[in-house]
Amino acid sequence: MxxxxxxxxxxxxxxxxxxxxxxxxxxxxxxxxxxxxxxxxxxxxxxxxxxxxxxxxxxxxxxxxxxxxxxxxxxxxxxxxxxxxxxxxxxxxxxxxxxxxxxxxxxxxxxxxxxxxxxxxxxxxxxxxxxxxxxxxxKSMKNLKLRTAIERVGNYIVRLHDKSGRADIVELPFGKRNLASILGMTPENLSRAFGALQSHGILMDGARIEITDRAALEAICKPNPLIDDPLS
Amino acid sequence: MxxxxxxxxxxxxxxxxxxxxxxxxxxxxxxxxxxxxxxxxxxxxxxxxxxxxxxxxxxxxxxxxxxxxxxxxxxxxxxxxxxxxxxxxxxxxxxxxxxxxxxxxxxxxxxxxxxxxxxxxxxxxxxxxxxxxxxxxxKSMKNLKLRTAIERVGNYIVRLHDKSGRADIVELPFGKRNLASILGMTPENLSRAFGALQSHGILMDGARIEITDRAALEAICKPNPLIDDPLS
DNA sequence: TTCATGCATTGATATTGATCAATCTGCAGT
DNA sequence: ACTGCAGATTGATCAATATCAATGCATGAA
The missing domain is CATH 2.60.120.10 (Jelly Rolls)
Structure with missing residues (x-):
């Protein structure tokens, strides 16, 4: 080694x-x-x-x-x-x-x-x-049981945003197929969720996501530290 | 003490x-x-x-x-x-x-x-x-993500049956409202799931469940030791 | 007993999310 | 460049589950 x-x-x-x-x-x-x-x-x-x-x-x-x-x-x-x-x-x-x-x-x-x-x-x-x-x-279980598909996707983006140090543009770390499964939905629904979130503060371009209005995004997906915070 | x-x-x-x-x-x-x-x-x-x-x-x-x-x-x-x-x-x-x-x-x-x-x-x-x-x-998470509501209910009954030492009649250990929430569904849907399972080997009477045909029950809910077995 | 209360059941309907199908895109291999 | 393929997208439809509403059924308190 x-x-x-x-x-x-x-x-x-x-x-x-x-x-x-x-x-x-x-x-x-x-x-x-x-x-x-x-x-x-x-x-x-x-x-x-x-x-x-x-x-x-x-x-x-x-x-x-x-x-x-x-x-x-x-x-x-x-x-x-x-x-x-x-x-x-x-x-x-x-x-x-x-x-x-x-x-x-x-x-x-x-x-x-x-x-x-x-x-x-x-x-x-x-x-x-x-x-x-x-x-x-x-936390994953709470995410699944307490949130809708769109909220799960939105909060996933919020977390990415935070991890990047609030960069304007973040990139999905792996394929949407995998992400959909992790978030407990089909790829088709993930696609639609991304689409729906574009009127709430994000702009999709393939695997790249521009966060244009963090407040709007948070308003729709309601982050909760007891679900999303990797620490705590 | x-x-x-x-x-x-x-x-x-x-x-x-x-x-x-x-x-x-x-x-x-x-x-x-x-x-x-x-x-x-x-x-x-x-x-x-x-x-x-x-x-x-x-x-x-x-x-x-x-x-x-x-x-x-x-x-x-x-x-x-x-x-x-x-x-x-x-x-x-x-x-x-x-x-x-x-x-x-x-x-x-x-x-x-x-x-x-x-x-x-x-x-x-x-x-x-x-x-x-x-x-x-x-295991709970697998139960939620890999199974339908009816399968979750069926497998819950199978587990109860095993815990009782395969007694003919088992009793729900707590209210259906709680059970529904644990199993990730509404009380209404739990009720309907119990109803649907009556054509598959069980007979409901309030909180008491008679297991009339274990094989039929297993056929519908497909138990899996890597989800249901409390040991392992 | 009677009432009130909360839980369970049932049916009707709405919503969410899954499935199916078709198309499109981008990349890898030739 | 072309070809093929896997993944992504989109729309249409279907199935599963939630919601809403009404009723029934217990249980416990007065």
């Missing part, structure tokens, strides 16, 4: 408090690998053999049942995914595939679990990480 | 590995309290001053935003709620109210956090608990 990757991982909240020799041991058992876009990584129901860290690119977590399929989340650098399955030594609840060429780190779950048993600092870091993941799913 | 309560709490996965004196310290700072039905316990956005344990009764976790409201989960004895907020010292993401007369244990969050800092065994127990909570929300 390249030293730059090593340092990036080392600086993750999850690993930064680990005892150095434990961290090295964990890394020795792990390996980084480059994947092309649209490659299946894991399949729900399979045993959780590895904990994954996204170093570059992006990964879609999705789930399917009886012919239907839905995206649950997109994981971007630098964060882990399927930590809960790894910890519980339980089957994955979600499948994963790359949506862009991606560099991933694979850590054998057994090693993660034993590090977690031996290193109280690591265990604590995992608690915090899991609590954050939990709260983030709860 | 009564000794029986003490023993019940002590036997929770979350607390059973704690060092005895830490457990006692935690309990000393905590207090049990009886609440009538339909009492508001916490409001989303408030600081997480206490970790709650449901000893008796049942508690609804719900959330509201701009006039809409939705139940997220019902917590029954013996389990904790809002653990993630307590750990992160972050505001509650959900509100809580009793739906039946309930006995609750309130543990000051500061004490929980310091026990978690000092006691590696407790920290590990919390990890497991949080991982379980996380996976349970993910």
């Amino acid at each position: 390249r030293d730059t990757d090593r340092d990036i991982i080392r600086n993750l909240n999850l690993f930064c408090d680990m005892q150095p020799q434990r961290f090295e041991a964990l890394l020795t058992a792990a390996y980084a690998q480059q994947f092309p876009a649209h490659v299946d990584l894991i399949r729900e129901g399979d045993p959780a053999d590895f904990l994954y860290v996204v170093l570059e690119g992006s990964v879609e977590l999705f789930s399917a049942s009886h012919g239907r399929e839905s995206s649950m989340a997109v994981v971007t650098p630098v964060s882990t995914f399927i930590l809960a399955a790894t910890i519980k030594d339980a089957p994955y609840l979600m499948s994963a595939r790359t949506i862009a060429p991606s560099k991933l780190l694979l850590m054998p779950s057994r090693n993660v679990r034993s590090a977690f048993d031996d290193d109280p600092d690591f265990a604590r870091a995992i608690v915090t990480e899991l609590a954050t993941c939990y709260r983030s799913v709860v | 009564r000794d029986t309560d003490r023993d019940i709490i002590r036997n929770l996965n979350l607390f059973c590995d704690m060092q005895p004196q830490r457990f006692e310290a935690l309990l000393t700072a905590a207090y049990a309290q009886q609440f009538p039905a339909h009492v508001d316990l916490i409001r989303e956005g408030d600081p997480a001053d206490f970790l709650y344990v449901v000893l008796e009764g049942s508690v609804e976790l719900f959330s509201a935003s701009h006039g809409r409201e939705s139940s997220m989960a019902v917590v029954t004895p013996v389990s904790t709620f809002i653990l993630a907020a307590t750990i992160k010292d972050a505001p509650y993401l959900m509100s809580a109210r009793t739906i039946a007369p309930s006995k609750l244990l309130l543990m000051p969050s500061r004490n929980v956090r310091s026990a978690f800092d000092d006691d590696p065994d407790f920290a590990r127990a919390i990890v497991t608990e949080l991982a379980t909570c996380y996976r349970s929300v993910v």
